[in-house]
Amino acid sequence: xxxxxxxxxxxxxxxxxxxxxxxxxxxxxxxxxxxxxxxxxxxxxxxxxxxxxxxxxxxxxxxxxxxxxxxxxxxxxxxxxxxxxxxxxxxxxxxxxxxxxxxxxxxxxxxxxxxxxxxxxxxxxxxxxxxxxxxxxxxxxxxxxxxxx
Amino acid sequence: xxxxxxxxxxxxxxxxxxxxxxxxxxxxxxxxxxxxxxxxxxxxxxxxxxxxxxxxxxxxxxxxxxxxxxxxxxxxxxxxxxxxxxxxxxxxxxxxxxxxxxxxxxxxxxxxxxxxxxxxxxxxxxxxxxxxxxxxxxxxxxxxxxxxx
Numbered sequence: 001x002x003x004x005x006x007x008x009x010x011x012x013x014x015x016x017x018x019x020x021x022x023x024x025x026x027x028x029x030x031x032x033x034x035x036x037x038x039x040x041x042x043x044x045x046x047x048x049x050x051x052x053x054x055x056x057x058x059x060x061x062x063x064x065x066x067x068x069x070x071x072x073x074x075x076x077x078x079x080x081x082x083x084x085x086x087x088x089x090x091x092x093x094x095x096x097x098x099x100x101x102x103x104x105x106x107x108x109x110x111x112x113x114x115x116x117x118x119x120x121x122x123x124x125x126x127x128x129x130x131x132x133x134x135x136x137x138x139x140x141x142x143x144x145x146x147x148x149x
Numbered sequence: 150x151x152x153x154x155x156x157x158x159x160x161x162x163x164x165x166x167x168x169x170x171x172x173x174x175x176x177x178x179x180x181x182x183x184x185x186x187x188x189x190x191x192x193x194x195x196x197x198x199x200x201x202x203x204x205x206x207x208x209x210x211x212x213x214x215x216x217x218x219x220x221x222x223x224x225x226x227x228x229x230x231x232x233x234x235x236x237x238x239x240x241x242x243x244x245x246x247x248x249x250x251x252x253x254x255x256x257x258x259x260x261x262x263x264x265x266x267x268x269x270x271x272x273x274x275x276x277x278x279x280x281x282x283x284x285x286x287x288x289x290x291x292x293x294x295x296x297x298x
Binding site: 022026031032033034048049051053127130131133134135136137138139140141142 | 171175180181182183197198200202276279280282283284285286287288289290291
């Protein structure tokens with residue numbers, strides 16, 4: 001009997017979890033955009049706009065090191081109403097902080113394990129972010145490779 | 150001597166002028182999205198968001214009949230701050246109404262022949278349109294074929 005062990009590389013895990021989390025967000029009525037560079041230089045793996053204009057940022061963590069290296073997740077908060085991590089099913093979730101939301105995803109979809117707490121943006125900030133998101137998304141839809149919000 | 154006469158079909162003219170007008174809008178700092186179906190069912194050939202959030206709709210006219218048939222251009226006005234027609238260089242511009250802006254474009258770019266007069270949208274309407282535009286653009290960027298604002 002042949003046993004094939006598939007070791008998934010880190011970039012591949014990130015792509016898989018991002019895809020599944022994006023599908024989950026879409027199913028929940030959000031319009032997600034991948035790899036958005038925020039005004040402070042941080043890159044959001046997924047930034048999504050809800051039907052009422054709420055902004056949800058999801059940061060994908062591919063492995064323990066990836067998370068250990070990145071303790072800067074509070075820096076996403078000024079740019080969204082709610083924030084969550086998304087990880088693969090095999091990720092050791094106990095190392096993640098309790099405060100943000102938590103999504104578990106594979107390549108086909110995902111589930112919310114912990115709701116992301118909502119801290120609403122100020123109106124002017126939300127307006128500016130929505131406009132920047134809209135312009136970036138339109139440039140991407142036209143085939144551009146722009147990433148900066 | 151061979152002479153080749155190229156007769157450009159109407160859909161091809163529309164695509165060419167749309168491309169040139171989109172390039173002009175992009176050069177002017179707008180983020181255009183093609184083929185956007187508005188809440189009243191009319192389809193805008195180009196809907197673009199300016200850097201300060203102003204909404205510009207451009208309707209491409211491929212030929213005389215196309216314009217004669219479509220006398221409904223005022224129906225675009227409730228969904229934009231400014232409206233312009235875009236036509237190919239050979240289009241008989243004298244048949245177009247004077248009120249809207251006018252763009253002449255080929256496949257490579259375009260020029261504004263008459264500035265589009267600005268009638269600013271009400272704040273709530275602009276906010277709703279910007280959000281809908283953003284969500285539609287993000288779905289398109291993700292590979293979706295959605296057209297409805």
